[in-house]
Each structure stands twice: as structure tokens, then as C-alpha cells.
Amino acid sequence: MPRLRDVAIRSDVSVSTASRALTRPDMVASETVERVKRAAKELGYQPNLLARSLRTRVTRLIGLLVSDILNPFHATLAKGLQDAAFDHGYSLLLCNTDEDPDKELTYLRLFRTHQLRGFVVVPTENSAGLLSAIGELPVVEADRTSGLPGFHAVLADNQEGTEAAISHLIAFGHRRVAIIAGKLSITSGSERLSAYLGAMERAGLPVDPGWIVHGDHREQGGYLAARALLSLPPERQPSAWFVINNEMTAGAVRAILEAGLQIPRDLSLIGFDDSRWAQLMHPPLTVIEQSPYDMGYTAGKILFDLFERGPTPPGVLRLATRLLERASVAAPAPAQLGS
Amino acid sequence: MPRLRDVAIRSDVSVSTASRALTRPDMVASETVERVKRAAKELGYQPNLLARSLRTRVTRLIGLLVSDILNPFHATLAKGLQDAAFDHGYSLLLCNTDEDPDKELTYLRLFRTHQLRGFVVVPTENSAGLLSAIGELPVVEADRTSGLPGFHAVLADNQEGTEAAISHLIAFGHRRVAIIAGKLSITSGSERLSAYLGAMERAGLPVDPGWIVHGDHREQGGYLAARALLSLPPERQPSAWFVINNEMTAGAVRAILEAGLQIPRDLSLIGFDDSRWAQLMHPPLTVIEQSPYDMGYTAGKILFDLFERGPTPPGVLRLATRLLERASVAAPAPAQLGS
DNA sequence: CACGCTCCTACAATCGATTGCGACAAGACT
């Protein structure tokens, strides 16, 4: 690989002039710039970013830390961030933690050793303890917050979305609405649960404690939570479920199908976050749509802003949600109305 | 951030000894090693990989170039590669090209400027011309090959998979089997098409030219191809479709539902590559399952092998496929048997 | 005691860029 020195020799200038000709052309005579550029092109010169970054103390690398890129929500977020990175001339280091604190710590360290400029993280339960250790690196949290002060965050408007979901169910006549909730230590989980409780209370509807089950945000967790709901005695059965994320919704659907129930005849269902399978399943699933792509793109923009303008007072940005009415919600069967 | 110099001063040795104590402890008195390590820990020292890589001329970065990380196939492949990278102490740069040759070229250049050690690519039509330009960088192709000689590749056993699909349909009594094929310039597409033709011929079944439609490997392409099939005159209608990738299968399903047809009553369907929606849709889709995770992991292993052992004669590794029988294939209705 | 040997350690060069500063020439101005 040709070095800057080769370009300099070929265009008969010093290395410093060659450097300036390529990066700050206004400081060099235009005729010289031309000569240097031509030489660079002829040699196929590509600057060594390691050397440049070492000298300037600035890289053009950012990171993304998610628990699982297989979750379409994360994949879409990754794409949004990647596009933002591309638009700003940055490259993206992708890291899956699999919810493993050791991996998470390893990656966080890696971010520092690789001299990343900053990163975006979808925090997990363990993140809070770890993030406080990384120090001065600019960070933007997406989807959830670790609860730590000082971080910028881009989140969905969980309250608005949840309320829309519950209102939708109530409008169909449901009075017995269950929730497959998540971990309280994860903000998206706790916010959606409390919005559910608020919406039910405002509607004057009692909530059976058995209607609140907690999953681990993964498919299997949703499945187990659904089984718990299905095993409630008949007189306590809810007529509709609200599931707080897409993975658990998939698990819940699996459990429902296994139990031989039909949606929405026997049970109405509404999920948080859209996905292809939600559109294609039978019946198509009514969901609260979020914008993971925008979330990623926006998180990126905030990050780049941070790079340019320096530290900013941290703020939380809420992205709107939207009710996508499809066919998994219907009026409850008379027998289900209960007391 | 503390530098090695700080560690050296604190442990009262020279920078070079500090360096050796941390990276080649056998060359330094164990008592000194101890002292240096302690100092490093106390200071929270993290080596600057830019400087190290600049000096050693070797980074621990690899890249992944895919057209679209939103495709679960690519996402899963990415995860496999990421896990392989983690296991070998490498980090992964993720790049989406969106099938845009400009982006692809930009990223390829980026790989060189970032001094990546090598990369994995799922080639597109444009890749062939570009890959030849990147020179000496180790590359492993996944899922498809660009057709260029000299590259290692990890592919699905397209012939085996396609034959299993067609045999399955034939075993159910289908004689009129259509294919939604891809671009011939993409090997996975051409291989699956020719395997289809071979299987039909060996079964002694004629193929109506109208039964072969080409899509662009994306959802919309599958939709359009499906519309083309559905608009064939009744006497030329196939009783079963084989779709060569998951995105186009989704589009095809959309078109079928729009047309008010029922699977498998009116039409049997079998897709290549499994996905969650294929499991959850109604009816669950019979598919040829591939192992994108293994593909990514294996591609990574080949790449790391290349790093360690130096250039190897390029080879093509085929990963087995498996027929996942679900419920989208049934015997054709008598009226469909045709002539 | 001189010599050679083995261990350790330090000095200094090096990777490939960027950049502060000074040198120099050409032109403007007094």
C-alpha cells in the first residue's frame, strides 16, 4: 500500500505539503494541489486511518451495543444508526451482548481501546453498573434508559402508545385486560406497565393481580407468561392481552395457538412494536408501531452533534407511536364479559 | 486516558519494559511483571489499539458487507460472524450497501483505510467488478459467490435444498410446479433455478416457460413475480410454487392473500430459508431451512484461519439444508391437476 | 581476578500520518 511519502516523492513535494494538499487544499498553491492529487490517484493512495487518528486523537468510529441483533427491532435500529453513520462519514462497530454482563464489559472496554468516538447502547439490566465506568465517552441510550443521570436518550413514547392500545381494547368493549409486562428494571417495561395501570384506572376498570405477568422480554418469556395467563381459572380469564414487546408477543401467540384458541374469537391481542410476522400471521396482528429506524438514526444524529458541539445537557427524546389496527382485536364474546 | 508511559513511570521501569511486561511477560523478570501489571490496573490503563496496530501493522478488525441487515438471513449471518469474531478477539464493522454500487465501493475503500484485516461479503451483482479492485485483503464470500476465482466461499447446498423442495411437491402429487427465481447473475439464484430445472426434468415433468419468473430477491420483487404467475391463464396455472428466498416468499404470500387464495387449498407453497413469520403465518410455511448463523460463524473461522496460516487455495464450503415440513403444501385439488 | 554467560532492562528507531513554526520568494508600499 502506497504511503503519503510515495505520493510526496512522485509529486516532488515534502510529505507535509502532500498532506496539506489532500486535506487542506486552501493552504497550498492550487497548481501543487493538482499535482499531488494526480499522483495520489495514480498510485491509488488511501490514507492510513490508524496513523491519522493516532495523530489527531480522533477516530471516525462509533459503536452499537445491543443484546441481540436478531431481534428485528434491534436490527432496524442498527440500520438507522448505520445510515446515520454513513451520512456523517462514520463507521459502525456492531456488538451483541446476549445480555451477558461479561460480554458487555468486554465490549465497553473494547470501545475505549479502539478509541471509538462514542456509541449507542440499548441498555440491559446490567448496563447501569457498567456504563458508569466508561467515563468520558459520549453515549446515547436508545429504546430504554439505564436510569443513570447524564445520558442522552431516544425512547418511544411508551405512555402514549400503551394508552392507545388499552383505549383501543376498551373501545371494543373489553373490561378484563391483561398485560404481559417486562422487567421493572428496564424502563420500557416499567413505563408501559404503569401506563397500563393508569389507563385501566382512568377507565374505572379493576385489575386482577393475576392479569399482570412479567416476562424476560424474550420469546420464551412471552410464552411462559402466556401459559400463566391461560392457567388462570375461567372466572378470572381476561378477554384481551396487551404484550409489551415483539419477542414476547411471538411467544404469546405460540402459546395461544398451542392451546387451540383463536384470535380474536377467543382472545383479543395487541402487541407493542410491529414486525413482518405480525403482518403476515393469521390473523394480522394489531400493534403499536414504533420507529426503530428513526430511533437509530436520531440516536446517531445526537451522537454526532455531541462530537461537534461538545457536551450538551442530556435530554430525553420521545418518538411518537402509532396504533396499527389490523385484525387481532374484536369485541369479547358475551360469555367473556364476566362480571 | 493513561498511557503506557504513565504505567512505566509508576512502576519505575522504561516504556519498553512496561510494554513487554504486559504483552510478553516471559521476557521480563516476574517480579517486574507483577509491578507493572499492578500499576496498569491501578491506573486503569487500556492500550491504545491505534498505536499498537500502526506499529505492528495488524488490526483486529474485520468487516461485514451485506445488502440489507433487515433481512433476517443477513442479520443471523451477522450474528454468527460476530460471535466468531468475539471468540477470536476481533471486532466487526457492519456495512449495509442497500445494493448501491457507490456505497459498496465506498465501504470497500473504507475497509482498506481502516486497515481491516479482512472481511466477509454477501456479494451482489455489482460486487464482481469491485472486489477485484480491493487487492490483497483476505475475503470470504457468504451465501453467494461473485463468480470471481480466488475467493473462499461458504454457501448453502442449493442443489440439495432445491431438489428436496421439488421432490416434496412432486410426492404430494404436484406436476405443475412454478418457481419464483432470482437474478441469474447471483449464484444462489442461478443454482436454485438450474436445480429446479434438473429436478423437473428428471421427474419427467414439462415446464411451462410462464412458470419461471424472476424477481429481484426483495419483497416487492416476489410480489410482482407472484402477480405475474397469478395472471397466467387458468389452463396454464401451476398448482405449486417454489420461491427461492425468504424476502420474495413474503411478497408472494402477500400477493396470494390479496388474490383471495388459500394456502394450501388453492396453491401449495414452499420457500427457501426459514424465518419467524414463516412459522407464525397461517398456515405455517413449509421451507428449506438453511443455517445462516453457521454460515456466518464458518465464514469467520475461515477468515481467521487465513490470517494465521496465510493464503490458502480457495475452496467452496457447502452447508447442508433441511426440509422443514409444515402446512403450506398439500395435494393439488383435482381441478388443478390439469393435463 | 578476568572472562564469558545468562537475564533484564533501557535507548532509540519505527509505524504513517498531522501540524506549529520558520524560511524564503514575490510583490506592495513608503
Next chain:
DNA sequence: AGTCTTGTCGCAATCGATTGTAGGAGCGTG
């Protein structure tokens, strides 16, 4: 003619690590 600008360009230091080589300490041996 002398001085001052202005515009270009080169020298050399620098970023933070790694590593070839040389030198010194400690020890055993003849």
C-alpha cells in the same frame, strides 16, 4: 532601496505503542 505582507512550502516534533540492539548486573568457572 528598504521594509513589510502575503502566500507557499519544508523541517522536525508528535501521537502511543512495539521491538532490534546494546549495555549492565550478577553469577559461575578456569
